[in-house]
Amino acid sequence: MLIPEIISTAEVIRDPYLRAVTYAKIGERLSKARDPNFKLVFLKAVETAKMIDDPVKMLRALLSIGYSMRKAGLKTSKKLYQRVVEDSAELPPPVRDELMAVAARYMLGLGGIGDAIIYASKIEDPKLRDTVLLQIIRRNTSLIGTEKVRVAYRIRKSKMALELITTEPARSKALIEIMKSYFLMDSYENGIGTIGRIKLKEWAKHAFKEALFFMKERGVLERYVLNLKTLAKELVEKFGDEFKVELAISFALAEEPLEAVDLLRKFGEKEILVNAALRLLEVSPHSLPNFIRVLREDEATLVGKAIMNRFLEKPDEGDWETVRALWERSKSDELRVKIGRYSVLKDDIDDALRIASAIKDERLRSIVLADVAHRLLKIGDVSRAIDVALGVRDPRFSSILVAEILLSALDREIDRRVMVNGAAKGSNAQQGQK
Numbered sequence: 001m002l003i004p005e006i007i008s009t010a011e012v013i014r015d016p017y018l019r020a021v022t023y024a025k026i027g028e029r030l031s032k033a034r035d036p037n038f039k040l041v042f043l044k045a046v047e048t049a050k051m052i053d054d055p056v057k058m059l060r061a062l063l064s065i066g067y068s069m070r071k072a073g074l075k076t077s078k079k080l081y082q083r084v085v086e087d088s089a090e091l092p093p094p095v096r097d098e099l100m101a102v103a104a105r106y107m108l109g110l111g112g113i114g115d116a117i118i119y120a121s122k123i124e125d126p127k128l129r130d131t132v133l134l135q136i137i138r139r140n141t142s143l144i145g146t147e148k149v150r151v152a153y154r155i156r157k158s159k160m161a162l163e164l165i166t167t168e169p170a171r172s173k174a175l176i177e178i179m180k181s182y183f184l185m186d187s188y189e190n191g192i193g194t195i196g197r198i199k200l201k202e203w204a205k206h207a208f209k210e211a212l213f214f215m216k217e218r219g220v221l222e223r224y225v226l227n228l229k230t231l232a233k234e235l236v237e238k239f240g241d242e243f244k245v246e247l248a249i250s251f252a253l254a255e256e257p258l259e260a261v262d263l264l265r266k267f268g269e270k271e272i273l274v275n276a277a278l279r280l281l282e283v284s285p286h287s288l289p290n291f292i293r294v295l296r297e298d299e300a301t302l303v304g305k306a307i308m309n310r311f312l313e314k315p316d317e318g319d320w321e322t323v324r325a326l327w328e329r330s331k332s333d334e335l336r337v338k339i340g341r342y343s344v345l346k347d348d349i350d351d352a353l354r355i356a357s358a359i360k361d362e363r364l365r366s367i368v369l370a371d372v373a374h375r376l377l378k379i380g381d382v383s384r385a386i387d388v389a390l391g392v393r394d395p396r397f398s399s400i401l402v403a404e405i406l407l408s409a410l411d412r413e414i415d416r417r418v419m420v421n422g423a424a425k426g427s428n429a430q431q432g433q434k
Contacts, residue, residue, distance in 0.1 A: 020048035020061045024068035031072035059084050067106040097123045104132050108139055113157045121164055130170035133161045137177045144184045151185045172203035183214050192227045201239045205246050212254035245276045257291045277303045289325040300329035308338035315345045333361045340368035344375050366392045382409045
């Protein structure tokens with residue numbers, strides 16, 4: 001079809017709303033093709049919109065027409081939007097709010113951040129208003145990430161929108177976007193400072209973690225560690241002691257275990273290191289070995305006992321890299337007993353024997369050897385189980401262990417013979433019946 005035919009055929013669309021919007025979209029396309037008829041088609045669109053009986057539908061149509069006009073480069077689109085604002089003044093707040101939200105989103109789609117904020121500010125419902133304002137700020141942040149000019153201008157607009165947001169979590173989310181905007185323009189101190197204004201704990205934690213990852217990726221984290229530690233103390237004062245572990249975990253996840261441990265040390269009690277390690281085991285087990293490797297020996301011993309207790313309870317959750325890190329950082333006999341017992345549970349008998357040989361305390365070494373002997377007995381290697389038991393230096397303990405092994409081996413042998421003989425008897429009985 002030729003363009004004049006397309007324009008005239010649009011008349012057959014019965015719904016005046018759809019006809020008006022279609023005219024507007026035709027006009028937008030004709031403007032891009034530099035067809036001189038585009039202004040005439042936009043005029044048809046406006047005239048058709050006036051024919052719509054439903055006032056709300058008519059105003060929605062005018063917003064859509066204005067959007068297409070703006071895309072076509074017509075400045076009259078602003079007048080159209082102004083008319084919608086004025087004509088909607090008498091409508092009930094929920095209806096007008098929806099119209100203003102549509103207007104704001106259209107403006108946002110056109111890149112008119114300032115206009116979008118103006119329309120959003122006219123929304124009375126706080127939740128809807130804040131939702132639209134947050135969308136505006138997010139869009140602004142994405143534009144900062146792609147532009148190298150007007151960055152300061154965009155941040156000012158985002159801050160203007162932020163001041164209009166009154167509900168949570170919208171305000172906390174908006175502050176995170178402001179933080180990102182500062183980071184994108186290399187204003188890290190301002191970005192870090194923004195986190196302190198977040199009022200919700202979960203979003204403050206999220207922002208702190210995002211800040212660490214962003215700065216780590218940009219290679220500037222080391223320069224701002226002190227700022228982050230100062231912020232961490234402020235957040236702990238605001239949200240409570242349980243926030244200490246979360247902040248340290250954020251450092252650990254960003255592959256900064258030394259900073260994580262240093263932060264926890266400044267909070268005082270050693271038990272917090274245990275809490276952090278157990279939390280890290282839950283959220284990111286692969287980060288735990290590096291966390292352990294920066295601990296002092298006394299700290300590694302304390303943490304190690306808690307970690308190994310967890311591994312002994314649930315061997316399938318164990319991790320050899322974590323166990324190796326504990327072995328490297330602590331020479332505690334008590335911890336090595338736990339590591340030895342874990343090796344037995346994982347059927348690594350040779351490793352368990354090597355660990356036992358490194359334990360200085362005879363009583364503790366005997367515990368590991370007893371576990372090894374019992375494991376060997378369970379898998380049927382009686383002679384090796386006795387050899388291990390004889391290796392226990394305490395004569396009484398060794399004797400008890402050997403006696404236990406012999407009696408257990410005898411019980412198993414008797415049970416085996418009974419089963420075999422019983423089967424044989426049954427077999428003979430069946431042959432007799434035949």
